Amino acid sequence: MNLQVLATVLLGGVAALDAVPVAQVLLSQPLVTATLLGAVWGQWHVALEVGVVLQILAASTLPVGARTPEDFAVGGVVGTGVALATAARLPYAMAQEAAALLGVFAGLLTATFGVALIKWQRRRNEGLSRWCEAAVRAGDEGAVGGAQRAGVVLAFAVGVGYCAVCLALGVGVLGPLAARQSLRLARAWTLAQPLWLGLGLAQLLLAFVRQRLTRAAVFGAALLVAWILLVMGGR
């Protein structure tokens, strides 16, 4: 279990890097990190349940302009990590649903509070930029590369640290709750999961349709055709 926790925390750092500072290849998306964590913990079902909900909610959270978006990179890792660590201790079906609910909560809270940390990091980078320009003008061309490396190291360290703290808090505070109240939490999951999925899909739909009637018609037609095919295929 210790190695699995270590891998989870390191993945938090990698996700924090991918989110903004390095490459942005979407390795930080909750579905991707949840899939990786599912492999590490050997618990596909719980990992994918949490990953799908967080992914669908994160899909419309965009880093456009200078806006500071919620930190779904670390949030996705923490959410899935809390769910997996809790489910590993309570291997019965109802507790796993309770763990999924608590995992999504942990992920959403981590993403929300992560905004302050991202803002702090960006302010640090302002100082780094000013220092770098002065150093270059003074003759040190290597300062640009040094500042870039410092930015990457800072982002990774903040990601790992924040992930470790949130994971520890999540497992420590929410874990015992899952053990004591698994029935109630599992019931809440059966209600919250479809609500979350509907809410997230609506955001995606709005992003694609953008008040165009033809696109709304395409959505409706695709829904109808897919429904008919699924139901007919099921019979």
Next chain:
Amino acid sequence: MGRLVGADLRRMAGRTLLLQATFNYERQQGLGWAWALQPALERLYPDPDERRARLAEHTAYFNTQPTLASLALGAVAALEEQRAAGEGPDSVALARIKSVLGSSLAALGDRLFWFTLRPFAACLGVLIALGGSWWGAVALLVCYNLLHLGVRLLGVGWGYRAGTAVLGEPQRRRFERLTERIAVLGAALVGVTTAYLLAPEGTPRVLVFQAAFAAGLGLGLVGGLRPRPSPTEWALGIGVLCVVATWFR
């Protein structure tokens, strides 16, 4: 004074991956931009004082959509090449060109990559993952990165060859057509995902699931038209309500 060669453009393309390593509110991508352009400046300005002055100039404010930044980087490298030969724009004109390129590319890139391709890739991944398969994550990564990494790595060469014409009418129209097509496909994909959620494997879900899903969808459509509360705040509120509702049942 030299001319840029393929190796310089490849080094610049590799460095675009760290364009936002020191992203901040004051200069945004400025420092990452300077670092990505550094190989070109090293080639074009053998005089260290002149090179340092140019490098320091490029650490100033710059911001655009990070994938399409490669195009701007290539175009500006071409301008720097002219400038080093004594023909190109001066510092003020170059800063103005950078600013125009940045905002024009951001307008195109935000719509294509952030508002359309990323949600599309996410929706595709979710649809596959709903069947319990880890291929969903792979589909998400491949779908997004075919275009993202392709443009990011090849865009510098493209921008260098096209110069400031990189954002001419034909290219702009091509990007807009692509965005339009992905958005239409995305609307269809959300329809298929909705159908799958309501009747996975062809068996309709229980009424509670369908009602709750419809309620979430309706809430998202109405709430999504307002900036506040954000979708994440909605999700937290809904989660708390569900726990409270089941706790006292």
